[in-house]
Amino acid sequence: MIVMTEKVVTTEEFRLRLIDLEYKNISKEEMIKRIKQIYLEEYGKKLSAEIEIYHSSEATTLTQDTGFDGTAIHFKTHNGDNNELYVISQGSKDIVDWEYNIKAMFAGKDYSQAQDTHKFTEETINKFGINSKKEMTSIIGLSHSLAHNNNTTAHLIYGTFDKVYSVNGAQTNYYQLYFADRKFANDVRSYFSMSYNNPDAIYDIDPNKLRQFAEAYYKDKAKNIHQVISEDDPLYAVSVARGFFTLGNVEIMDTNPDYPGLRSLIKDIPDEVIKDFQELAIQYTTASNQGGIKTVMHDILGVNMDVVNKMDNWFNSVKAYATYQPEIDTMIRQLDKKLPGVLKRVKMITSNAELIFGRLVKAGYISNAQKQLIVKEFTNIETELDAIQETLSRLVGVRDTGNFFVQIGGDIAAVVKLMGHITAIQDSLEVLKREDLLSILEEIKASHSITEVLSSLSSGKKSYLGTDMVFSTKHGKKEIKVNISAALRMYQDGKAVLEEKSSEIDHFQTAIHREISQCYENNKSQVMRKIDDIEANPDLYSYLLRKHIYFSRLNKKVKRIRVYEVFFPLETANLNEEIHVLRKSVEKGYTYVENYRKAIEDLFAEEKEIANLFDLVGGE
Amino acid sequence: MREETITVTERIVASEDLTHKKQILRGYTDAIYQCDTAFLKLMDDIIVNEEQKGEIVEAMKEETKKLTTYNRNLLEHVDKRINKMVEGLDEQVDEMKKQSLTITYENTPSA
Numbered sequence: 001m002i003v004m005t006e007k008v009v010t011t012e013e014f015r016l017r018l019i020d021l022e023y024k025n026i027s028k029e030e031m032i033k034r035i036k037q038i039y040l041e042e043y044g045k046k047l048s049a050e051i052e053i054y055h056s057s058e059a060t061t062l063t064q065d066t067g068f069d070g071t072a073i074h075f076k077t078h079n080g081d082n083n084e085l086y087v088i089s090q091g092s093k094d095i096v097d098w099e100y101n102i103k104a105m106f107a108g109k110d111y112s113q114a115q116d117t118h119k120f121t122e123e124t125i126n127k128f129g130i131n132s133k134k135e136m137t138s139i140i141g142l143s144h145s146l147a148h149n150n151n152t153t154a155h156l157i158y159g160t161f162d163k164v165y166s167v168n169g170a171q172t173n174y175y176q177l178y179f180a181d182r183k184f185a186n187d188v189r190s191y192f193s194m195s196y197n198n199p200d201a202i203y204d205i206d207p208n209k210l211r212q213f214a215e216a217y218y219k220d221k222a223k224n225i226h227q228v229i230s231e232d233d234p235l236y237a238v239s240v241a242r243g244f245f246t247l248g249n250v251e252i253m254d255t256n257p258d259y260p261g262l263r264s265l266i267k268d269i270p271d272e273v274i275k276d277f278q279e280l281a282i283q284y285t286t287a288s289n290q291g292g293i294k295t296v297m298h299d300i301l302g303v304n305m306d307v308v309n310k311m312d313n314w315f316n317s318v319k320a321y322a323t324y325q326p327e328i329d330t331m332i333r334q335l336d337k338k339l340p341g342v343l344k345r346v347k348m349i350t351s352n353a354e355l356i357f358g359r360l361v362k363a364g365y366i367s368n369a370q371k372q373l374i375v376k377e378f379t380n381i382e383t384e385l386d387a388i389q390e391t392l393s394r395l396v397g398v399r400d401t402g403n404f405f406v407q408i409g410g411d412i413a414a415v416v417k418l419m420g421h422i423t424a425i426q427d428s429l430e431v432l433k434r435e436d437l438l439s440i441l442e443e444i445k446a447s448h449s450i451t452e453v454l455s456s457l458s459s460g461k462k463s464y465l466g467t468d469m470v471f472s473t474k475h476g477k478k479e480i481k482v483n484i485s486a487a488l489r490m491y492q493d494g495k496a497v498l499e500e501k502s503s504e505i506d507h508f509q510t511a512i513h514r515e516i517s518q519c520y521e522n523n524k525s526q527v528m529r530k531i532d533d534i535e536a537n538p539d540l541y542s543y544l545l546r547k548h549i550y551f552s553r554l555n556k557k558v559k560r561i562r563v564y565e566v567f568f569p570l571e572t573a574n575l576n577e578e579i580h581v582l583r584k585s586v587e588k589g590y591t592y593v594e595n596y597r598k599a600i601e602d603l604f605a606e607e608k609e610i611a612n613l614f615d616l617v618g619g620e
Numbered sequence: 621m622r623e624e625t626i627t628v629t630e631r632i633v634a635s636e637d638l639t640h641k642k643q644i645l646r647g648y649t650d651a652i653y654q655c656d657t658a659f660l661k662l663m664d665d666i667i668v669n670e671e672q673k674g675e676i677v678e679a680m681k682e683e684t685k686k687l688t689t690y691n692r693n694l695l696e697h698v699d700k701r702i703n704k705m706v707e708g709l710d711e712q713v714d715e716m717k718k719q720s721l722t723i724t725y726e727n728t729p730s731a
Contacts, residue, residue, distance in 0.1 A: 470668055480677060481668035490662040497662070501655035508648035515641045516709055523633075523713045530632050531719065538723070544630055545723050559623060560724040563632075570712060572705045578698045582652065585691055589659060592687050596663070599680045 006138055007082045008049055008075040012228060013457055013464070014042045015165050019144050020450045020467045022071050022088040028053040035073065037492070037617065041469045041485060044609045046616050049075040049083075054124050061119045068116035068150070072124040083137040085130060087121045087161070089113075089147030111180035114153035117141070118160045138162050144450055145235060146170045152225055152247065156218050157181045163224045164248070167453050171239040171246050174214040178202050184217060211245045222247040230255040230456075232447035237262030242271050255452040258364070262444070265359040273352045276345040293429050297422070300342055302334025305426065308419050328415060335418075336392050343385045350375070350382045365440050377428040384421040384428075391417050461607070473604050480603055484610065487600050488617045491593060498589045505582045512575055520570045531563040625724045633717040638710040645702045649695050656691045660684065 009015055017038045021031060032051045039047040052074040056062060069090040076083050121139065124130075130137045141151035141164040148169020154160040156172065157180055178185050179199075188194065191213060194201050202210075215222070225248025229236050232255055239246065254261070284296055297303045307324050349356065357371040366374070391414050446452055454464040463470045468485035534541050538561040545551075545558055597614050604610040663684050667677055 465665075465668060468665070475676065483665050483668050486662070486665040490666060494659055494662050497655055497659045501652060501659070504648065504651045504655055508645070508652065511645060511648050512705075515644055516705060519638065519641070520709060520713060523716060527633050527716055527719070534632060534721070541723075542725075544628070544721070545626065545725055547630070548626055548628055555728050556725050557728050558723055558725045561721055562724075563719050563721040565719055567716060568712065570709065572708045575698065575701055575705065578694075578701055581694060582698070585694055588687065588690070592683060595683060596666075596680060599676050600666075603676055 006084055006140070007077070008039075008047070008084050009086065009140075011042060013454065014038060015142055016167055016228075016450050016454045016457075017042075017467050018073065018086065019088055019142050019167060020454075022090050022142075028055075031071075031073075037485070037488060040613060040616055041488065044612060047075075049077045051075060052128055054127050056116075056120050059120050059123050061123045062116050064112055064116070066112040066116050068113045068120065070117065070120050070147075072120070072128075074124075074128045074130070081136045083130070085124065085128065085137055085139045086142050087117070087124065087140070087151070088142040089117055089150050090144075111153055111157075111176055113146070113150045114157065114180065117150040117154040118158040121154070121160050140165065142166070144168055145448065148227070149173070149176075153177065153180060155225065156221050156247075157184075159221070161224070163226065165226045167228045167450055168230055168233045168235060168448050169227055170235050171244040173243040174210055174245055175202060175243045177214065177218075184214070187217060188213065207242050214245055215247070218247060223249075225249070227251070228253060228453055230447050230453055231261035231263065232256040232259055232444075232452075234262055234444050234448055237265070239263075253453060253456050255456040256443070256447050259443070259447075260363050261447075262363075265363050269352065269355055269359075273348055273356070276348040277356065280342075280345045280349070293426055293433065296429060297426060300338065301422070301425075302331060302338045303422055304331050305422075307331065308422050332392065332415075332418070335388065339385065339389055339392065343382070343389060346378065346382050346385060350378050353378060360440075365444070370440075374432065377431050380428045381425050384424045388418060388421045391421070471604065471607070471610065473607065475603060482600055482603060484613065487596075488613060491597055491614055492617050494593045495590070498586050498593075501589070502583070502586050505579060505586070508582075509579050512579075517570065517573045520573070524567055527567075528565070531565055534561050534563060623724055623726045625722050627720065627722045629718055629720045631718045632721075635714055635717065638713060639706055641709070642703055642706045645706065646699060649698055649702070653695055656688075656695070660688055660691075 009018065018035065021034055021038075024031075024034075026034070031053055035051055036047050054072040054074075056068060056070040062068065071088050071090075073086045073088065074083065075086075121141075125139070130139075139160070139162050141155060141161040143151045143164070143166045145168060148164075148166035149172060151161065151164050151166065152169070152172045153176065155164050156177060178188060188202070188205075188210070189196065192205050192210075194205070227246070227248050227250045229246075229250060229252050231252050280300075284300065291298075294305045297305050304327055307327050310324070353375045357366065357374055360366045361368050361371045394414065451464070451466050454467060458464060461472050463472070463481075465483060468483050470481050471484045472479050472481045474480075534544075538558045541561060542556075542558045544561070545556065549556070601611045601614070667680070
């Protein structure tokens with residue numbers, strides 16, 4: 001297979017910014033506009049290729065609900081050769097993805113998103129009519145996070161891509177490949193003399209030997225996999241767990257020099273401990289983001305804190321029990337169901353607390369005092385969960401007797417006890433939610449982001465802020481940093497906003513005419529019609545006479561009514577002067593945009609390419 | 621039977637509150653305000669290191685500040701004018717609905 005060299009997207013920075021765009025959930029038009037601007041910033045010239053976009057939400061071949069989310073970007077060059085098709089898969093973004101993440105990575109059995117990656121790419125190839133000229137088009141997978149696992153797995157099994165580029169990816173897993181790639185599985189079975197009857201026998205093979213076999217098996221395809229990984233990325237850290245193997249050309253970067261990275265810290269912590277810690281952390285983070293501790297208590301333990309909070313003393317408990325018996329009943333059954341799993345994970349963490357949190361202290365992520373606090377709160381949670389389990393074992397038994405009197409008596413005492421334990425857990429969670437502890441999580445999370453990698457790619461005068469490009473210049477002795485992406489957006493979008501303002505002023509002027517002048521005229525016509533009616537049918541308006549003269553029903557008859565109509569012209573019918581000034585303010589805006597451009601150009605008087613960028617973006 | 625006349629001033633069309641038009645017209649100035657805000661927001665992140673005071677940077681910031689104040693004052697003035705104009709309309713329309721009229725009637729013997 002001949003792999004073409006890309007002509008359009010040729011730098012790591014451009015690829016990273018493209019991947020980041022996929023997360024923005026923007027319209028196709030906006031995406032095309034932004035891609036053109038990024039190209040302009042990165043290469044200092046206009047993109048000459050046409051862009052076509054296709055999103056997985058439009059795809060007709062994706063029938064399973066796997067959580068796959070991807071966008072295809074087709075760069076069509078004018079001479080028709082060297083076209084490039086990028087399929088950007090989105091990494092973990094919600095709970096469905098994270099569940100998949102855990103399943104795929106630790107159990108290594110689910111590969112449905114990799115299947116969808118392949119199906120979507122095939123559909124896109126047909127959609128864009130690339131089929132007939134496949135040899136002229138490079139088909140490239142771009143990915144971040146979980147998406148690397150999808151793209152690489154698809155690449156290895158189905159040959160979906162010519163190349164795969166990834167950043168901070170969830171690595172491929174040889175157990176996952178064993179279940180997904182029949183040919184690989186056959187070769188593994190024959191090489192390791194495995195029986196066909198026991199699929200789980202794969203787990204009995206020495207992981208090191210299996211990894212070496214997988215690396216050798218996929219070595220040709222691995223040549224076309226390129227990865228950038230931050231050594232501070234938490235996903236990179238967990239990929240030391242059994243099953244993972246890193247393929248391709250890998251560039252490791254230190255994106256957060258303040259910390260040594262988690263991988264070295266956890267490499268000898270058993271897989272099961274990492275898995276339990278991660279599962280609990282993800283469940284906690286997702287629920288906490290959705291609705292704080294209350295939602296955490298509900299999602300993890302099945303507890304309705306609104307009901308629990310009503311049972312703050314014995315008297316209130318009895319009252320609440322009478323009112324909320326169905327809710328309490330459901331809650332207790334939920335708790336009974338969810339508790340064993342939670343307790344197992346918490347015990348796994350507490351029994352390895354020294355190992356896990358001790359490492360974090362050593363690496364400087366947390367202080368010793370913070371470690372002691374975390375361990376203490378986790379131990380408290382474990383104690384309370386143990387107590388809940390003990391109470392529940394009796395309570396659910398009592399409920400199942402169906403004896404109403406026993407049930408009531410047994411329940412109230414037990415329920416009050418349960419509520420005490422639940423409140424204590426809530427208190428411990430509140431302590432763990434302390435800001436300084438959360439900021440550590442934020443720090444760790446940031447190292448998984450595309451932006452941290454991008455910002456570490458800064459060189460010379462160019463750097464990145466988020467995914468924006470920043471240029472620095474010396475002015476006198478001072479260094480001034482200008483966000484060139486924002487400046488170009490200001491120049492381009494600023495003019496669009498001013499056009500919009502102009503059109504809003506037109507609407508305003510029309511509205512003044514309609515709401516004021518026209519309203520006055522409508523009312524005038526209404527009054528004139530009324531006058532005509534009064535003068536034509538005076539007898540119908542005898543009530544007007546009756547308002548001034550008393551008479552019995554039949555002894556006065558209205559013969560005529562003459563109205564002396566008076567209409568003054570409307571005094572303030574327009575805001576012409578104000579409209580004029582508003583229009584002037586639009587002109588001021590245009591002048592301002594040009595002045596701003598000139599000011600930036602003055603700052604970068606020595607860098608001609610900056611002025612050139614404005615010229616190019618202005619000519620859009 | 622003798623005809624008699626009486627001249628009175630009467631409301632001949634029911635009164636209607638037109639002051640809600642203030643809100644309608646304010647909707648348009650709000651939209652203009654949104655444009656101003658969106659426009660100025662585009663300037664927000666251009667200068668990265670705020671602490672770097674340079675002559676040019678300062679001039680740019682000063683100009684942004686001036687434009688912001690100018691636009692805000694202008695719209696405040698327009699809103700006041702809207703209020704005045706709508707109140708004027710409301711009063712004038714209400715006045716117009718009251719007209720002077722002469723009623724000619726005849727007395728008829730009671731049955």
